[in-house]
Amino acid sequence: MGVVLNLEGGKREQASIAELIALTSADLGRVNELILSKAGSDVEMIPEVANHLISSGGKRLRPMVTLAAAQMFGYAGDGHVKLATSVEFMHTATLLHDDVVDESDMRRGRKTARMIWGNQASVLVGDFLLGQAFRMMVEVGSLDALDILSTAASIIAEGEVMQLAAAKNLETTEDEHFAVIKAKTAALFSAAAEVGPVIAGASRNDRAALRSYGMNLGLAFQLIDDALDYGGSSKDLGKNVGDDFREGKVTLPVILAYRRGTQAERKFWKAAIEDNRTDDESLEKAIGLMARHGAISDTIGRAGHFGGIARDALAPLDETPQKAALLDVIDFCISRVV
Structure with a gap:
């Protein structure tokens, strides 16, 4: 079990997803085989770019959630493997696109695909993976599952545009x-x-429980990423510490520090975020201001709030090993910093 630094100082054991990994390992092996198969193409650059990111050490957390959620309700087919692979392809495609939009140089400790093959190749291979994801959704034959994942794809794209429109906006x-x-x-x-519950034929209430769980888990996960950018490690974050700051991203720690700051401090934030004064000295000052105003600790606190909602969403469901493992995921996501 790993140990992480508390951003406020001190140490604590990090929660584990070992049980989730154990429960889904056989199915995840099939997912990994399908990933390699579906990322293949006669166009040589496509598998090169795709495998660069796919094989770079991601935890496969999202597909494991799909697999465990299907198991929880007794699903016995192979559709969950295809849907879990679709989820991973959607995630990988968004990372490829994100790195282009954010002009990122590093991802999971390695050069981003765009730094090796260029922006155009990264975007187009991302599009290829999305196409493969939708083909697998259709193969599963569940209109409800197709509706859920295709709707998510649209919402993710909307989120990208929302973030672009709000870029460097300290208000x-x-x-x-x-x-x-x-x-x-x-x-x-x-x-x-x-x-998962959809293809297992679970009830509307069960579907709603897992939907709420996933939504609030995702919010908690992202808020912890926001916090880690100002005090975590590249290993925990999957990119360079301080990347959000250098890219001028207005994340929650920035929002809180800016709003709580003095007039002089707000001038610093405007110079840093709006005028790209984001050198190492400025990053150090930004972290100091966040500490002064409790911006990091409050970001972690909000993540804990959403983690609590995710936990409550699963509370009415029957006690199963999969439910326990999904609850562990909440603790794992948040304990990366606390």
Whole structure:
């Protein structure tokens, strides 16, 4: 079990998703085989770009949620494997697109695909993976599952545009930021969780429980990522620490520090975010201001709030190993910093 640094100082054991991994390992093996198969193409650059990111060490958290959610309700077919693969392809496509939009150089400790093959190839291979994802959804033959995941794809794209429109806007409100991360991150977690009970023929209440669980888990997950950018490690974050700051992203810690700051501090934030003064010295000052105003600790606190809602969403469901494992995921996501 790993140990993480608390951003306020001190150490604590990190929660584990070992049980989720154990429960889904056989199905996840089939997902990985399908990923390699469906990422293949006679166009040589497509598997090269796709495999660069697919094989770069992601935890496959979203597809594992899909697999566990289907198992929880006794699903016995193979549709959950195809849907879990679709979820992973959707996630990978958004990462490829994100890195182009954000002009990111690193992803999971490696050069981004756009730095090796260029922006055009990254966008087009992302589109290819989305196409493959939808083909697998159709093969499963569940209109409800197709509706859920295709709706999520549209919402994710809307979130990207919302974030682009709000770029470098320090007047962004907390509610507006939540709307962006709900669309960009939480929508896919929600869809990944809901399609499990859908193909298992579970009740509307069960579907709603998993949908709520995924949505709130996704919000908590993203808020912890927001916090980690100002005090985590590249290993925890999957990118360079401080990337959000250098890219001028207005995330929750920035919003809180800016709103709570003095007039002089707000001038600093405007120079940093709006005028791209984001060198290492400025990053250090930004982290200091966040500490002064409790911006990081309050971001983590809000993540804990959404984690609590996710936990309550599953509370009425029968006690199963899969339910326990999904609850562990909440603790795992939040314990990356607390």
